[in-house]
Amino acid sequence: MSRPGCNAARIGGQAGTNDRRSSEGTGSVNTAMAAIFDFLSLDFLPRGRALGAAALMITAAAISGAQAQNVAAFVNGEPITALDIDQRSRLIEASSPTHKAPPRPEVLDELINEKLKIREAKRWGIDPSDADVDSAFASTAQRMHQSTDQFIQALTKAGVTPMTFRARLRAELVWQPLVRGRYQSTLEIYDQDILQEMLNKKTDGEDAAGYDYTLRPILFIVPPGSPATVFEDRKREAEGLRNRFRSCDDGLPFARALTDVAVRDQIVRSSADVPPDQRKGLDSVPVGQLTAPEITKLGIEMFAVCAKDAAKADNSPGKRQARESLFAQKFEQVSKRYLQDLRRAALIEYK
Numbered sequence: 001m002s003r004p005g006c007n008a009a010r011i012g013g014q015a016g017t018n019d020r021r022s023s024e025g026t027g028s029v030n031t032a033m034a035a036i037f038d039f040l041s042l043d044f045l046p047r048g049r050a051l052g053a054a055a056l057m058i059t060a061a062a063i064s065g066a067q068a069q070n071v072a073a074f075v076n077g078e079p080i081t082a083l084d085i086d087q088r089s090r091l092i093e094a095s096s097p098t099h100k101a102p103p104r105p106e107v108l109d110e111l112i113n114e115k116l117k118i119r120e121a122k123r124w125g126i127d128p129s130d131a132d133v134d135s136a137f138a139s140t141a142q143r144m145h146q147s148t149d150q151f152i153q154a155l156t157k158a159g160v161t162p163m164t165f166r167a168r169l170r171a172e173l174v175w176q177p178l179v180r181g182r183y184q185s186t187l188e189i190y191d192q193d194i195l196q197e198m199l200n201k202k203t204d205g206e207d208a209a210g211y212d213y214t215l216r217p218i219l220f221i222v223p224p225g226s227p228a229t230v231f232e233d234r235k236r237e238a239e240g241l242r243n244r245f246r247s248c249d250d251g252l253p254f255a256r257a258l259t260d261v262a263v264r265d266q267i268v269r270s271s272a273d274v275p276p277d278q279r280k281g282l283d284s285v286p287v288g289q290l291t292a293p294e295i296t297k298l299g300i301e302m303f304a305v306c307a308k309d310a311a312k313a314d315n316s317p318g319k320r321q322a323r324e325s326l327f328a329q330k331f332e333q334v335s336k337r338y339l340q341d342l343r344r345a346a347l348i349e350y351k
Contacts, residue, residue: 070082070083071351072084072085072108072350072351073108073112073348073349073350073351074347074348074349074351075112075115075116075346075347075348076115076119076346076347076348077347078115080108080111080112080115084111084164085104085107085108085111087159087160087161087164088107088110088111088164088168089101089102089104089107090158090159090160090164091155091158091160091164091165091168092107093158094155094158094159094160112343112348113171113339113343114167114168114171116339116342116343116346117171117174117175117178117339117342118170118171118174120178120342121174121175121177121178122174124178124181124182126174126177126178126181127174128170128173128174132173133166133169133170133173136169136172136173137151137162137165137166137169140165140169175335176331179331179334179335179338180331182338183334183338186330186334187327187330187331187334189323189326189327189330193326197322197325197326210270210271210272210310211270211271211282211283211308211309211310212268212269212270212271212308212309212310213268213269213270213271213274213282213305213307213308214266214267214268214305214306214307214308214309215266215267215268215269215303215304215305215306216248216252216263216264216265216266216267216303216304216306217263217264217267217301217302217303217304218238218241218252218255218261218262218263218264218290218301218302218303218304219261219262219264219296219298219299219300219301220234220235220237220238220258220260220261220293220299220300220301221260221261221262221298221299222234222298222299222300224297231295231299231300234299234300235293235295235300237258237300238293238300238302239293241254241255241258241290241302242289242290242292242293242302245288245289245290245304246288246289247288248288248304248306251288251290251304252304255304266306269282271283272319272320273320282303282305282308285305286305287305287306287307287308288304288305288306289304289305290302290303290304290305291303291305
């Protein structure tokens with residue numbers, strides 16, 4: 001851990017740098033990220049509070065009068081500005097189904113919690129790199145069926161900077177592994193609890209038998225940038241293969257011989273890991289036949305269902321769902337208590 005004096009000086013220096021950037025109108029969201037990985041040990045609370053007060057005075061001295069008026073709170077010497085709150089409010093509003101602006105105190109509490117999460121994670125050696133955040137950013141875009149550039153454009157259109165979204169991602173990346181690591185025994189799920197959860201929340205189909213599907217992906221390649229007509233032509237070719245495909249032993253070699261068709265390596269998927277709609281589709285395809293062709297960014301893809309084996313009893317969809325539900329409940333309870341402890345130990349000053 002860095003010496004207290006070094007932490008305080010670095011916090012003040014970064015605040016001053018962010019002031020200059022804000023005055024130029026080029027990214028005052030950076031103030032929310034200033035000194036985000038420094039941490040004052042919670043093991044020695046009185047000493048931590050004294051250090052936090054010293055860092056707070058140095059940070060405040062480094063901020064100009066105009067900018068200081070825009071600071072909403074300090075968390076162990078780190079500022080949260082009105083612009084940080086505005087940016088986060090826009091992000092929450094854009095991602096909310098109702099598109100309603102959240103109450104300002106709730107947004108401020110969220111930003112305070114994130115600073116505490118990141119500091120605590122740093123203390124325990126959890127420090128995601130910029131590459132980790134970049135990867136999570138790209139994964140979020142993919143889940144929304146967008147490229148990274150398209151996702152950035154969507155954020156910008158909503159008035160949100162990519163840095164605002166990255167700040168939230170960083171906190172999400174550190175918090176779950178931190179809570180899991182520190183409270184592993186508390187989060188353990190027992191078989192009797194799972195069975196009781198299944199009885200309490202049983203719905204039609206949850207007790208259905210699960211399967212392990214052995215699949216071979218088959219891709220009809222379409223060059224990037226091709227018009228829609230090319231995709232439609234290739235889809236008709238895929239349908240032709242599907243109509244004559246009767247077994248993996250005979251059908252896969254035939255598919256490999258087709259022009260611009262790739263037969264990929266075998267994969268095994270459990271029905272517990274497949275969304276319900278896809279699971280119904282796989283269950284409806286007899287062994288040795290192909291799923292319906294789907295358009296992807298690489299071309300037209302189908303899956304040859306080469307085997308369906310009964311899943312182990314502990315890996316059925318109903319049991320997996322019950323286990324995940326119980327874990328989510330326990331994680332929320334532990335996470336809430338952990339954050340309360342961090343807030344009690346922190347020096348938080350509202351402006």
